[in-house]
Amino acid sequence: MHAPDQIAVVIPSYKVTRHILDVIAGIGAEVSHIYVVDDCCPDKSGAHVRAHCGDPRVRVIEHEKNQGVGGAVLTGYRAAMDDGARIIVKIDGDGQMNTALIPGFIAPILAGEADYTKGNRFFNLERIRAMPPMRLFGNAMLSFMTKLSSGYWDVFDPTNGYTAIHADAARFLPFDKISRRYFFESDMLFRLNTLGAVVVDVPMDAVYADEVSNLKISKVVTEFAAKHLRNFFKRLFYNYYLRNMSLASIELPLGVLLLLFGIVYGATHWIESARHGVATPAGTVMVAALPLIMGVQLVLAFLAYDIAAVPRRPLHRKISFSKRHA
Known part of the structure; x- marks a missing residue:
């Protein structure tokens, strides 16, 4: 394992006041910087963390306007890179993601096998029975569309927000062009493919408690489908005609x-x-x-x-x- 001051964690924070302190407490010593990005949260989750969290690794960043999960993550990326982070892990603040898995997400990057790792909740077929049926159906549809638009045919579960990225790969991302809202994870894969980055799935189990999913099937079949089609044609032009x-x-x-x-x-x-x-x-x-x-x-x-x-x-x-x- 490399020096711990090279690993950072970004936590976009929006309506997660009940869970975020427990999420931070579960982050291990392999991480030296934790960036909590309050995305203009109506519950003032950033102020809540600042008042009740004594972890010296934590830095709270607050948005004056809501920018969506993608905007919050990119703000965290910028801050982590400015502070010299080598690998940046992104987890949600709602407690769905097991922070004990962080070493497993950064290991392929430290080993030089990947630029970007992402969680895959579909690896264990026995465990996916715990996933709500509508979410399972939506993710299956999105996975197929993402494979086509991003070119990563060997990855699954594209909306999974548990990710890690090497800072050298993050620096080449067009931050101003990446989708800021629910399409963020899928758009990231498209952008990474145009850079030639290696993406690796990391098996994980999801935890479903009392949180409510904001992913609507109507978005999958309308807005997401249109954006995937746009990215598909862009990728064809970039990879098969412009660059090669x-x-x-x-x-x-x-x-x-x-x-x-x-x-x-x-x-x-x-x-x-x-x-x-x-x-x-x-x-x-x-x-x-x-x-x-x-x-x-x-x-x-x-x-x-x-x-x-x-x-x-x-x-x-x-x-x-x-x-x-x-």
Whole structure:
């Protein structure tokens, strides 16, 4: 384990007054700085911590306006990096996240195996029965959409807020562009992929008590779906056309064009044949079917390439190597 003054914890604080002191008390000695970010909390949780917490590691930061969980986390990131933190862990203040797991989240980063670690509540299939059904359904939908938009096909549970990040990777994040509200965790994955950062899941169990989830299914199927679609096209442009060109850069657009041609051509002639009550000629069927088959094959080839292209070499190790040889 590296020197403890290199590990910081960020706790966004909003309506968690009942739990946050216990959360802070559970943070082990491996952490030297704890940043409680009061996101304009109506319960004055920042003042509550300042008045009742004697832990010298704790620093309270207060927002004058509510910025959402993402805004609070990014404020904590900035403060931790300014104080020289090497790894920054983010946990919630509502007691759902077991602080004893912090060493497990920072271990892959310290070992040079990851730039960003995140919790995965779906690893233990027996334990997920404790998850409320609506939350389980929402997370399953979000996981699929996040895989597609972020390019991290090997991670799950994208809305899990238990995370850790290497400061060298955090410095390259476009703080002004990252979503501030409930889309924060998913948007972080998209931004990290465009940097080529390595993301690793850490198995964990969730604790559900008397807290109320603010994640609504309506957001999943409307707002989140639109944002995932936007990020998907951005990622395609960044990774396959702006920064790099490969065979996959040709496979996807060609496959989509062939699929569209086959569908439009086939549907047009099928409708025309049905209108006149005659069978569609075999040649016409082949002209529609062949582009469809080729289109599907090309799109599948692109997906296979995209899945295999998940970043494997940690970004912070590349940065360290560059610094040593500058």
